[in-house]
Amino acid sequence: MGRANKVVLAYSGGVDTSVCIPYLKHEWGVQEVITLAADLGQGDELEPIRQKALNSGANESLVADATAEFVKDYAFPSIQANALYENRYPLSTALARPLIAKLLVEAAAKYGADAVAHGCTGKGNDQVRFDVAIAALNPDLKVLAPAREWGMSREETIAYGERFGISSPVKKSSPYSIDRNLLGRSIEAGPLEDPWTEPLEEVYLLTQAITETPDQPDYVEIGFEHGIPTSLNGETFSSVELISQLNQIVGKHGVGRIDMIENRLVGIKSREIYEAPALLVLIQAHRDLESLTLTADVTHYKRGIEETYSQMIYNGLWYSPLKAALDAFIQQTQERVSGSVRIKLFKGTASIVGRKSTYSLYTPDLATYGADDQFDHKAAEGFIYVWGLPTRVWSQKVRQS
Ligand code: ARG
DSSP states (O other), X not given: OOSOSEEEEEOOSSHHHHHHHHHHHHTTOOSEEEEEEEESSOOXXXXXXXXXXXXXXXXEEEEEEOHHHIIIIIIHHXXXXXXXXXXXXXXXXXXXXXXXXXXHHHHHHHHTOSEEEOOOOSSSSHHHHHHHHHHHHOTTSEEEOHHHHXXXXXXXXXXXXXXXXXXXXXXXXXXXXXXXXTTEEEEESGGGGSXXXXXXXXXXXXXXXXXXXOSSOEEEEEEEETTEEEEETTEEOOHHHHHHHHHHHHHHTTOOEEEEEEEOTTSOEEEXXXXXXXXXXXXXXXXXXXXXXXXXXXXXXXXXXXXXXXHHHHTTOSSSHHHHHHHHHHHHHTTTOOEXXXXXXXXXXXXXXXXXXXXXXXXXXXXXXXXXXOOOHHHHHHHHHHHHHHHHHHHHHXXXX
């Protein structure tokens, strides 16, 4: 009796997930392996990947087009939450995991599998995200992670695969470990492991080097409805189209690169490079529109929620009661976050240069320094007396003793 009878394996077409197929069958006694490749807008051709799974010994090879769902149900809530892990990483990789987990669990139900599997190693965040998300969606499903246990080096993995007709990468394999989807790219390993070493230009694909960016700025106007981006320069786009268009424009100006040392959940610090042009600009624009349309106390309170929310996404708690409760809070705040933000893209910077909303709380009569000022200046005096009273009392006490 093997570890499981029928397994749905998350499949990318790479060496590791390909080797998982014969490994599950021959080492772990799995009878039937069904692979599932999710299209999350990573730009890969899915048909060759589907074929490769079959050639690697899969009994069945599934492809799920999940890009629209990815944007609508994962990226947009994250934008509404202005989610940035450690204030910088817009979670482009992390957001994909709970969706892939959901697709695995659904396929397992449909095909009567008793386990699901993924190709994550034991050092990263993604294994945690998969395992915990799967447990949340179906606590009875077994989760198998061959690459976490097999202990093979890169070379050994390739050699193992060759025994089963899995071709090793034709081109000299890249020293980097790369994850990609519509929201962006995550690049690590190789020369990047030295935090003092500047990334070579070759790691970037979605963003131009500043030396190559246009010498004239571009302006983009992003329209939001209830905190969700719906238009670019006045034109309505589907969610997927909007992100890919924006990735192009923003990336062209060299905006959207991040080079950071981040704290993984498993206790390791790692050096990560990210490219997430559209996502970063959307969060920046969304936050700005909130500053126009939310009251001060909601804006300030929401910051704390955003911090927790970002950590929960990073730490694999997408499907959890606290996350659901925070979602309810965030949704409530987005009711009037509708309007437009104007952004100037130039030489690696995205500057917000204008914002407007029918729900704007900005009141010119109160804000103006001109003659039509409606603010009651005399009222300030009494306010300051009361506001400063505790400080005054404290200071008097300190000086006496
Ligand atoms: N550190 C990022 C995260 O935990 C990205 C990891 C993605 N994997 C990769 N092969 N670069 O979300």
